Amino acid sequence: MGTVCQAPKGQTDGGAKELIDPYTWEKNKRIITQDVHGIPGLGNFSYRKQLISDPQPDVHYHRGLCEIHCVVKGHWATNIAAEGQIRRYQLSAGEGLILFPGEAHSSGPAQQSPNEFYGFQIRTEGEGEILGLDQTHSDLLREQYRRMEHRHVKVPFTCISLLRQAFDLFSTGEPLQRSIGLQYLTCFLFQFTLMQPVEETQGARADSRVSFALRYIEENYMKPLNLEQLAQEAGYSASYFESIFLKEMGTTLKKYVNKYKVEKAKVLLESTDEPIIDLAFRMGWSSSNYFCTVFKKYTGMTPLQYRRLREAK
Structure with missing residues (x-):
């Protein structure tokens, strides 16, 4: 389920722990880690197909990384602790959610319905070139995510297709194919911040x-x-x-x-x-x-x- 480290004092709400997932290649759980793909600024890139009975990690956070989830089938839910409140988000197929660096989150002990989603992490803190972009476009991408107002968005089918193709190309393990996949992923990333937000009532704060x-x-x-x-x-x-x-x-x-x-x-x-x-x-x-x-x-x-x-x- 990943390496768990104690969070620095004051880092997160609710005593969350840092979660660092290892490289995994199973039928329903595939995680390509940074040490495998070697792309600066990109953390894990993963695909998961979850059943209701699959265990979920405890409350955790990711240091210095934004984490984006895009649901392609079924429904996926998560609780996010921020500013002393817990907000529960319910995502359906064709929706995406971003978690910002250090935010404590958890899906609870299990999902309430089967689902299939892609997830990946990008480093929005610091400076330097990321994702194969030059300095100008690296700074532009980081700034877009720092200023993002809505975390729960509607993801068009064309963008889901970009994400699927990117992961399939990364999965080959071949440098040239991975480079092509990175172009698809970067295209998705720039579009994600411009996607239409889901109505607030659909991502309401938990009672x-x-x-x-x-x-x-x-x-x-x-x-x-x-x-x-x-x-x-x-x-x-x-x-x-x-x-x-x-x-x-x-x-x-x-x-x-x-x-x-x-x-x-x-x-x-x-x-x-x-x-x-x-x-x-x-x-x-x-x-x-x-x-x-x-x-x-x-x-x-x-x-x-x-x-x-x-x-x-």
Whole structure:
């Protein structure tokens, strides 16, 4: 899932950690890193096809890099922490989103629907030539992104085609093909800042009560959690709080909590030899049988089967 480093003091909101993804080449996850493509000013260039069950990284940020996501199929969502607020963005096919350097963000424990997207990082801080551009055009591109007013935009089909061709050419590993792909990518980059913004109502700020619930779950997932408890902490009735959470997150609080705890349990199953019954109770599950039932529902296997599978790899 990538290298995680502690963020410098004051760098991000919410105790986020820096995430540095390694080179990856799998069927549904392909990441071409800077040390592989060698292009100044370009970070990772990636393609991902995600299922609902795929784990998501914890709250993280990228130092000195803008990160752009372009959804080509399905729906993709992310929470961005900025200026003391958490804003949740829901992207559909044909939409793009930019994350600015140092912004803490997370998709939650899992996506709510399958999706397919391209993502890449560009270095907008500092000086010097980037992306094979001369100094004048390097400065112009950086300035465009520094002054960008809208982060959530509509991406025309022609621009999605540019991005797809760029990634396919990068994927060959051949210097000449990569150079051609860079021209497509640069063309996309200059157009991205001019794309039509998505209406604000489609990228609305997450309800403060939902933001509270998400933070509370992250900080207390090792304890028993239920709707009534979280509603009481937020100062609302259980039924009203549940309706707000469902509207904002697209899933019930119970399903969200269970999925979040399962993802955390995976980490413990991989990194420790703790007996499953002890792990279940330490994580606040009501019984080891219930833990195994929920775990199998989301992963298709029991905790023991999952541990043995990971050990075999």
